[in-house]
Amino acid sequence: MYTQAMDIPDESGKKLAVVATQSEQEAAFEARIDADGRIEPQDWMPDAYRKTLVRQISQHAHSEVVGMLPEGNWISRAPSLKRKAILIAKVQDEGGHGLYLYSAAETLGTSRDEMIQGLLSGKAKYSSIFNYPTLNWADVGVIGWLVDGAAIMNQIPLCRCSYGPYARAMIRVCKEESFHQRQGYEALLVMMKGTDEQRAMVQDAVNRYWEVSGDVRAARCRQRPQRAGHALGHQAHQQRRPAPEVHRRHGAAGQGARRDPARPRPEVERGARPLRLRPDRLAGILEHGRGQRPLQQGTPGHPRQGTQGRPMGPRRGHGSCTQTTGTRTEGGSMNTPALKDWPLWEVFVRSKQGLEHKHCGSLHAADAAQALHMARDVYTRRQEGVSIWVVPSAAITASNPDDKGELFDPAADKIYRHPTFYEIPEEVGHM
Amino acid sequence: MSKAPVEYLLHLADNAVVLGQRDAEWCGHGPILEEDLALANVSLDLIGQARLLYQLAAARMGNGATEDALAYFRDDKDFLNYTLVELPNHGGLVGYAAADRDYATTIVRNFLYSALMVLVWDALEKSPDSDLAAIAAKSLKEARYHLHHAADWVVKFGDGTEESHARAQAALDHLFRYTEEFWTPSAVEEAAIASGAAVDVRTLRAGWDAIVADTLAQATLKRPEVRGYIPEGKQGRHSEHLSYLLGEMQGLARAHPGATW
Numbered sequence: 001m002y003t004q005a006m007d008i009p010d011e012s013g014k015k016l017a018v019v020a021t022q023s024e025q026e027a028a029f030e031a032r033i034d035a036d037g038r039i040e041p042q043d044w045m046p047d048a049y050r051k052t053l054v055r056q057i058s059q060h061a062h063s064e065v066v067g068m069l070p071e072g073n074w075i076s077r078a079p080s081l082k083r084k085a086i087l088i089a090k091v092q093d094e095g096g097h098g099l100y101l102y103s104a105a106e107t108l109g110t111s112r113d114e115m116i117q118g119l120l121s122g123k124a125k126y127s128s129i130f131n132y133p134t135l136n137w138a139d140v141g142v143i144g145w146l147v148d149g150a151a152i153m154n155q156i157p158l159c160r161c162s163y164g165p166y167a168r169a170m171i172r173v174c175k176e177e178s179f180h181q182r183q184g185y186e187a188l189l190v191m192m193k194g195t196d197e198q199r200a201m202v203q204d205a206v207n208r209y210w211e212v213s214g215d216v217r218a219a220r221c222r223q224r225p226q227r228a229g230h231a232l233g234h235q236a237h238q239q240r241r242p243a244p245e246v247h248r249r250h251g252a253a254g255q256g257a258r259r260d261p262a263r264p265r266p267e268v269e270r271g272a273r274p275l276r277l278r279p280d281r282l283a284g285i286l287e288h289g290r291g292q293r294p295l296q297q298g299t300p301g302h303p304r305q306g307t308q309g310r311p312m313g314p315r316r317g318h319g320s321c322t323q324t325t326g327t328r329t330e331g332g333s334m335n336t337p338a339l340k341d342w343p344l345w346e347v348f349v350r351s352k353q354g355l356e357h358k359h360c361g362s363l364h365a366a367d368a369a370q371a372l373h374m375a376r377d378v379y380t381r382r383q384e385g386v387s388i389w390v391v392p393s394a395a396i397t398a399s400n401p402d403d404k405g406e407l408f409d410p411a412a413d414k415i416y417r418h419p420t421f422y423e424i425p426e427e428v429g430h431m
Numbered sequence: 432m433s434k435a436p437v438e439y440l441l442h443l444a445d446n447a448v449v450l451g452q453r454d455a456e457w458c459g460h461g462p463i464l465e466e467d468l469a470l471a472n473v474s475l476d477l478i479g480q481a482r483l484l485y486q487l488a489a490a491r492m493g494n495g496a497t498e499d500a501l502a503y504f505r506d507d508k509d510f511l512n513y514t515l516v517e518l519p520n521h522g523g524l525v526g527y528a529a530a531d532r533d534y535a536t537t538i539v540r541n542f543l544y545s546a547l548m549v550l551v552w553d554a555l556e557k558s559p560d561s562d563l564a565a566i567a568a569k570s571l572k573e574a575r576y577h578l579h580h581a582a583d584w585v586v587k588f589g590d591g592t593e594e595s596h597a598r599a600q601a602a603l604d605h606l607f608r609y610t611e612e613f614w615t616p617s618a619v620e621e622a623a624i625a626s627g628a629a630v631d632v633r634t635l636r637a638g639w640d641a642i643v644a645d646t647l648a649q650a651t652l653k654r655p656e657v658r659g660y661i662p663e664g665k666q667g668r669h670s671e672h673l674s675y676l677l678g679e680m681q682g683l684a685r686a687h688p689g690a691t692w
Binding site: 080083089193198374378 | 452468
């Protein structure tokens with residue numbers, strides 16, 4: 001997820017003469033997408049493509065972050081320590097997904113600060129399913145089973161989308177998401193084997209979320225498809241993958257039971273009124289943009305409590321983040337530490353001794369030491385690393401995509417650099 | 432082979448679970464996304480420590496005791512945690528009063544507690560009670576990270592803006608008196624020390640003072656005077672806040688006794 005902050009050497013004077021015309025660039029862009037190639041941050045792209053991506057990725061990120069809240073509602077009351085730990089880790093993963101996605105969107109030149117302002121002002125949307133209340137403990141399992149189960153169906157195709165940073169973020173997201181669904185299912189299974197009261201909780205939660213999922217499906221049908229740039233239309237096409245394949249690969253909602261008939265299935269019935277649409281409620285949820293949940297204090301854009309309107313800037317005099325003296329109070333709406341003053345860091349993780357550090361994403365931090373700590377918490381929660389590098393994004397110099405021809409093509413015909421045609425004695429081994 | 436008494440294990444476990452519960456209140460509400468994840472990790476570590484300790488205590492108690500029975504079906508007066516860890520994430524108020532969460536309070540509390548626990552776990556790692564020593568070895572690594580994390584923020588807040596400095600100092604002024612409880616052994620601790628398997632926390636005081644002095648100096652914060660008040664949470668005499676905390680934490684489990692989750 002290389003960022004816009006990265007520096008491409010400025011040779012504009014020299015390059016101007018040979019810069020491709022707009023239509024040539026557009027043709028090259030289209031050709032790359034047609035060839036199933038990826039677009040990377042420094043590549044030329046049509047404005048509409050960039051704008052649509054920022055909107056789509058940021059709204060996806062907002063959905064992950066707002067999605068922390070309904071399940072988070074049950075953390076303090078989780079009925080066993082094991083379930084409490086599972087739930088905290090899951091809500092935390094959703095925050096992580098939001099972060100990966102914000103990082104991906106930031107490569108397009110829009111800061112996370114701007115995106116969050118959009119969320120707080122109501123300009124940016126998020127998935128309305130997270131506006132529904134979580135009324136009993138089984139809701140947590142049902143959200144994992146049905147909502148995450150549905151999400152993964154939508155998200156797997158995005159791992160192949162044309163924008164590189166988004167695709168890479170989604171690969172990470174999908175790896176983590178697929179097992180949330182199984183965890184939710186397993187939690188419900190245990191409850192269904194328990195007491196009558198537990199089974200009633202599960203049924204109640206399934207009834208409500210079944211109805212909700214009907215609302216959401218109906219809402220999706222009513223939405224007019226948005227096609228800001230035809231490149232994205234193409235992308236949508238490219239994302240399509242036959243559903244059965246998805247089922248086979250990732251075990252979509254409910255598949256666990258179907259695949260293994262020996263495993264007991266929970267005796268949950270579908271909601272009594274599965275298809276009854278509630279246009280009244282639907283309107284309340286969707287059209288106000290901020291439905292039931294956001295009317296509750298402190299959501300979304302979580303940090304309202306405690307720090308309202310008061311800047312909590314990081315320590316004075318930390319490199320490039322010196323603006324800490326409370327200039328960030330416009331309208332009192334943003335009360336996190338002034339994010340835009342925190343530099344962006346690229347994170348590189350060595351997964352085990354002997355391997356190289358590999359780029360895995362970015363994050364915001366006030367200084368290098370904090371960036372290391374945060375990288376540990378964000379990118380190595382699942383033992384992904386034994387060593388971390390953090391580098392200020394602004395310190396990376398990238399090659400210019402326009403120079404690709406002169407930089408890399410000349411190596412293509414130097415066949416004599418490769419040992420393919422030479423007999424190499426066994427003892428030398430693989431070179 | 433000497434073994435630590437069960438009550439001592441409960442004292443350690445109760446500290447971890449209660450602070451884990453308090454830290455988890457921020458999950459989804461952190462001041463910035465990166466920090467939200469970081470604090471959730473702290474909370475998960477603490478809950479993990481509590482589980483291991485409760486499991487060990489339950490195994491030694493027998494009679495069908497389980498980690499969840501110990502966490503969910505004991506009353507507040509049976510909890511042996513420090514008063515410090517049960518206080519809400521805001522300044523000093525009575526139990527039924529509410530206030531906004533304050534991150535400075537959370538961070539300063541985590542700092543004061545983890546500065547102690549790096550020393551406690553370090554000592555317990557050498558305990559002749561090998562089960563406890565194994566838990567201590569694992570917890571020590573976690574506590575070191577918690578201390579780094581909290582101390583880093585204490586310095587950033589203290590040596591930050593006027594607002595962040597004032598709030599960090601206020602949190603310190605509010606919380607510091609509760610650390611007095613660390614240094615006065617309870618009957619449970621006396622028995623544990625006598626068993627040879629525990630650590631006498633009084634011997635750790637100089638080390639703790641040094642950690643605190645070093646961080647507060649960097650943070651330009653003043654160490655508050657303490658005036659003789661010694662809380663008695665670890666003897667089961669708590670503030671008003673623990674009952675609310677446990678009411679929320681235990682409510683669902685207690686509404687369904689015997690249920691499996």
